[in-house]
Amino acid sequence: MIIHLPYGKKNLVFDMPDSCHSVIIEPSFSPALGDPVNALKEALKKPIGSPSLHSIIQPTDRVGIIFNDITRPTPSSLILHTILQELSNIPHENISLFNALGTHRFNTKDELRQMLDDELVDNYRIIQNNAFDPAAQIHLGTTKRGHEIWLNRELLDCDVKILTGFIEPHFFAGFSGGGKAIMPGMAGLVTILGNHSAQMIADPNATWGITWGNPIWEEVREIALMVERIFLVNVTLNKNKEITGMFCGELGEAHSRGCEFVKKTTLVRVSEPFDMVITTNSGYPLDINLYQSVKGMSAASQIVKQGGAIIIATECRDGIPEHGMYGNLLKAYKHPKDLLKNILSFEPACLDQWQVQIQAMLQLKADIYVYSDGLTDSQIRSTMLLPCRSIEATLAELLAKYGPQARICILPEGPQTIPYIT
Numbered sequence: 001m002i003i004h005l006p007y008g009k010k011n012l013v014f015d016m017p018d019s020c021h022s023v024i025i026e027p028s029f030s031p032a033l034g035d036p037v038n039a040l041k042e043a044l045k046k047p048i049g050s051p052s053l054h055s056i057i058q059p060t061d062r063v064g065i066i067f068n069d070i071t072r073p074t075p076s077s078l079i080l081h082t083i084l085q086e087l088s089n090i091p092h093e094n095i096s097l098f099n100a101l102g103t104h105r106f107n108t109k110d111e112l113r114q115m116l117d118d119e120l121v122d123n124y125r126i127i128q129n130n131a132f133d134p135a136a137q138i139h140l141g142t143t144k145r146g147h148e149i150w151l152n153r154e155l156l157d158c159d160v161k162i163l164t165g166f167i168e169p170h171f172f173a174g175f176s177g178g179g180k181a182i183m184p185g186m187a188g189l190v191t192i193l194g195n196h197s198a199q200m201i202a203d204p205n206a207t208w209g210i211t212w213g214n215p216i217w218e219e220v221r222e223i224a225l226m227v228e229r230i231f232l233v234n235v236t237l238n239k240n241k242e243i244t245g246m247f248c249g250e251l252g253e254a255h256s257r258g259c260e261f262v263k264k265t266t267l268v269r270v271s272e273p274f275d276m277v278i279t280t281n282s283g284y285p286l287d288i289n290l291y292q293s294v295k296g297m298s299a300a301s302q303i304v305k306q307g308g309a310i311i312i313a314t315e316c317r318d319g320i321p322e323h324g325m326y327g328n329l330l331k332a333y334k335h336p337k338d339l340l341k342n343i344l345s346f347e348p349a350c351l352d353q354w355q356v357q358i359q360a361m362l363q364l365k366a367d368i369y370v371y372s373d374g375l376t377d378s379q380i381r382s383t384m385l386l387p388c389r390s391i392e393a394t395l396a397e398l399l400a401k402y403g404p405q406a407r408i409c410i411l412p413e414g415p416q417t418i419p420y421i422t
Helices: 036-045 076-086 109-115 118-123 189-195 198-202 215-225 251-266 290-301 326-331 336-343 353-363 377-382 391-402
Strands: 002-007 010-015 021-024 063-068 095-100 125-128 137-142 148-152 160-166 230-237 243-249 267-270 274-280 304-313 366-371 407-411 418-421
Touching: 002 274, 010 391, 036 076, 036 230, 036 243, 063 076, 076 118, 076 160, 076 230, 109 118, 148 189, 189 215, 198 215, 198 353, 215 251, 230 251, 243 251, 251 267, 274 290, 274 391, 290 304, 290 326, 290 353, 290 366, 290 407, 304 391, 326 353, 326 377, 336 353, 353 366, 366 391
Parallel strands: 021 407, 063 095, 063 160, 095 125, 160 230, 267 418, 274 304, 274 407, 304 366
Antiparallel strands: 002 010, 137 148, 230 243
């Protein structure tokens, strides 16, 4: 049986022996909207729980529009151009575009042109969030959980803030989109470290598909709602990165409706765990590096047996990556148990510790093999993972280990699927 997996900007093809006891699990396919531009225009005119976008903005207002960075497949050019058409009465100089980087690296000019387009890059002021510069932030107090709130100063100087993005399952925030454009997107490092602390990540409700009761999602929402005059513009996408839904308006209600829409297509129930799970990180740009690919590993971990195996196909054209602390933290330990034993005592918390914490927890459940053209075997081993140069060969080795009756699951869409055991 020939299997196609999203991988980088193309598909990876491998041959699954017909004798294997395998099943493919993927989200229900949602058809693309016939005319997404007009659909978005209508959603901006008749939003959820809010007056129209045009009516809440005065010609003298300073407007900040937040967009996702290069690691997300959000159709930002279409979204921003449509929003700007609705704001045609606002002078260009009153509008700023904010790249919601969180703690990610600055995007290059070429990447900005790829994500947006030449017209937007050449005609609008673009501010890339610098979480590491306290001078670029304003302190807004503390959350109910005692974490300090620092947000981008220039964004808060805007009279109206428009939060764009797309809603998908998220491995510890429940769902993306919504208030994540503000936190971590436009937040300072102190705030991100507090929200992503080892204690918060360790909460059993900090996982796929959970919002209320999830301390990370609840705090993200709390911080976002502290920002005055915000308007949400979120979309949902199918596996072809086509727009399937528009959720615009008041943050809480619009995001909630979007999450319910995504749940209907991504939640997949299975009756028992599998010996092996073959997964992806949904192709480019989600599989841009190994750090992002922990999401695909986590999706597979939901339905793999204790002591089983996960194979993830992820291109990683940006490497581990070299920026941030993810790779260095993993290199500092020889075994996931050692990392987890120490991470709860990290004081203060450090950058990217949340990603290595989740990866280590996954590795205590299953062996994880990485197929990647963007990483060497040495790089993969340095992150405590196992290299795979041929999915067929690794699969044959694992069948020899688990036996010919081993049950195999294939998750072609990786983190776009929320599989769960009944």
